[in-house]
Amino acid sequence: MINQKSKQERVQLAVETYYEDIYRFCRYYTGNPTDSYDITQEVFLRYLKYMDSRGHKNLRAYLIMIARNLCCDYFRRQSIQRENTISFDRIEDIEEDRYSNLNDIRTIENCDSELYLRELLQSIPQEQREVVILRIHDELKFHEIAKITGCSLSTTKSRFRLGIATIKKKIGGDYA
Amino acid sequence: MREKTDIIKDLFVKSDRNVIVDVSKKQEILKCIGVQKTEQEHKISSWRQIVKGQIRHMNKNILWMHLAVCVGVVVLVWTNWFDIESWEKYGMIFSGVLGALSFLEVGSMFFSKITELEAACYFNVRQLVTFQMAYSGILSLAALMIFIIFANSRLEKDIITTGIYILVPFVFTECVCMTVMLTEIGRKNILLLVAVGIFSAFFWGIFAFIPMLYRTSAIGFWIVALFVGIGIFCLQIKHFLRVLDKGEILCAD
Numbered sequence: 467m468i469n470q471k472s473k474q475e476r477v478q479l480a481v482e483t484y485y486e487d488i489y490r491f492c493r494y495y496t497g498n499p500t501d502s503y504d505i506t507q508e509v510f511l512r513y514l515k516y517m518d519s520r521g522h523k524n525l526r527a528y529l530i531m532i533a534r535n536l537c538c539d540y541f542r543r544q545s546i547q548r549e550n551t552i553s554f555d556r557i558e559d560i561e562e563d564r565y566s567n568l569n570d571i572r573t574i575e576n577c578d579s580e581l582y583l584r585e586l587l588q589s590i591p592q593e594q595r596e597v598v599i600l601r602i603h604d605e606l607k608f609h610e611i612a613k614i615t616g617c618s619l620s621t622t623k624s625r626f627r628l629g630i631a632t633i634k635k636k637i638g639g640d641y642a
Numbered sequence: 643m644r645e646k647t648d649i650i651k652d653l654f655v656k657s658d659r660n661v662i663v664d665v666s667k668k669q670e671i672l673k674c675i676g677v678q679k680t681e682q683e684h685k686i687s688s689w690r691q692i693v694k695g696q697i698r699h700m701n702k703n704i705l706w707m708h709l710a711v712c713v714g715v716v717v718l719v720w721t722n723w724f725d726i727e728s729w730e731k732y733g734m735i736f737s738g739v740l741g742a743l744s745f746l747e748v749g750s751m752f753f754s755k756i757t758e759l760e761a762a763c764y765f766n767v768r769q770l771v772t773f774q775m776a777y778s779g780i781l782s783l784a785a786l787m788i789f790i791i792f793a794n795s796r797l798e799k800d801i802i803t804t805g806i807y808i809l810v811p812f813v814f815t816e817c818v819c820m821t822v823m824l825t826e827i828g829r830k831n832i833l834l835l836v837a838v839g840i841f842s843a844f845f846w847g848i849f850a851f852i853p854m855l856y857r858t859s860a861i862g863f864w865i866v867a868l869f870v871g872i873g874i875f876c877l878q879i880k881h882f883l884r885v886l887d888k889g890e891i892l893c894a895d
Contacts, residue, residue, distance in 0.1 A: 474675060474676065477675050478672055478675060481668065481671055481672055481675070485663065485668050485671070486663045489661075489663050490658060490661055490663075493661060494654075494657075503664065503667045506667075506671075507667070507670070507671045507674065510671055510675065511671075511674065511675070514675055579653050579656035579657050579660070580656070580657040580660045580661070582653065583650075583653040583654065583656075583657045584657075586650070586653070598650070602647055602650050602651050602654060603651075603654045603658075615826070616825065616826035617826070630647060630650070633650060637649060
């Protein structure tokens with residue numbers, strides 16, 4: 467009973483500490499805010515299920531690994547190729563946010579940044595996108611990313627370089 | 643590169659400010675966690691009913707295919723369909739094919755909605771995978787055992803030597819299949835396992851026709867190969883179950 471309670475407390479602590487990080491990762495990866503909430507919930511439920519196994523040195527990286535696997539399955543279930551588009555529902559949400567407070571320039575700028583960033587991320591393949599997000603947003607080391615994605619270190623670095631090169635070309639083109 | 647990653651980092655930082663996490667969703671998951679623990683504390687009454695239910699609901703497509711191949715092998719042997727003097731060669735080919743086929747059943751767990759089954763069932767993924775590996779292995783070994791006993795009774799071949807010749811391709815095919823399953827790409831695409839099966843059949847088909855392999859002096863190498871193969875396979879299973887337990891491999895679709 468005491469053991470069960472402490473497990474519950476540990477999971478609750480993990481939720482309090484890492485919920486936002488996991489949600490943001492899922493959101494950048496999938497581009498869909500609604501599904502990202504579902505995936506994030508699933509991540510912590512799985513953590514609860516696998517808690518009894520050997521301890522994890524880096525809990526955050528472990529949770530991101532589960533999130534990444536679930537996001538991959540999300541794409542498989544959807545069986546659609548993520549292209550360089552954004553759902554119209556989301557554009558309407560952002561537009562609504564934008565016009566609800568026209569005087570807040572920072573919010574408008576952030577909305578534009580979010581849309582622009584999402585476009586950039588969706589313009590690169592899924593394998594490169596995940597490495598770019600994990601490296602730049604989540605600030606994980608390459609060997610940690612390699613473990614999460616199940617690839618070699620050289621493949622991970624190569625995907626990162628290619629992803630950045632594509633994004634760099636797009637940014638350069640946009641600002642030309 | 644650093645300058646461009648700084649620009650992208652800056653975009654992430656600005657975008658993060660706009661991503662406001664819904665607190666109610668967070669509260670929802672905290673409630674869910676409480677509910678999950680309560681459900682896990684409920685006792686299950688009848689083991690027999692649970693096992694019966696799992697067997698009834700599990701995906702049996704590949705099992706039927708596997709059974710058909712096992713029965714086919716046995717029928718071919720008993721009806722003297724192939725040149726009986728080449729029993730070792732055909733035995734090795736069948737062994738390789740059965741090894742790949744029995745692994746296909748385990749591999750199919752990663753492609754056939756195992757999470758829905760796991761969420762609905764009493765057993766966890768580790769137990770489901772272990773059960774699947776056990777019965778598919780037993781089926782294949784039973785078919786091979788019949789083959790070996792036949793060779794012993796009809797051709798008066800030494801049963802142990804026959805067994806070693808037949809089991810080595812089986813074990814090595816299983817090792818290769820397990821190596822494929824341990825990779826991300828192998829778990830994403832079932833065709834890779836199918837390719838391994840086909841390759842194994844061809845490889846052992848060619849390898850089996852080397853006459854020097856069947857000399858008495860070569861039996862030592864066969865024994866060593868068998869034990870090495872079993873050792874490698876055991877280590878692979880241990881590693882596989884360990885990463886399954888940790889949730890690093892998720893059987894989801």
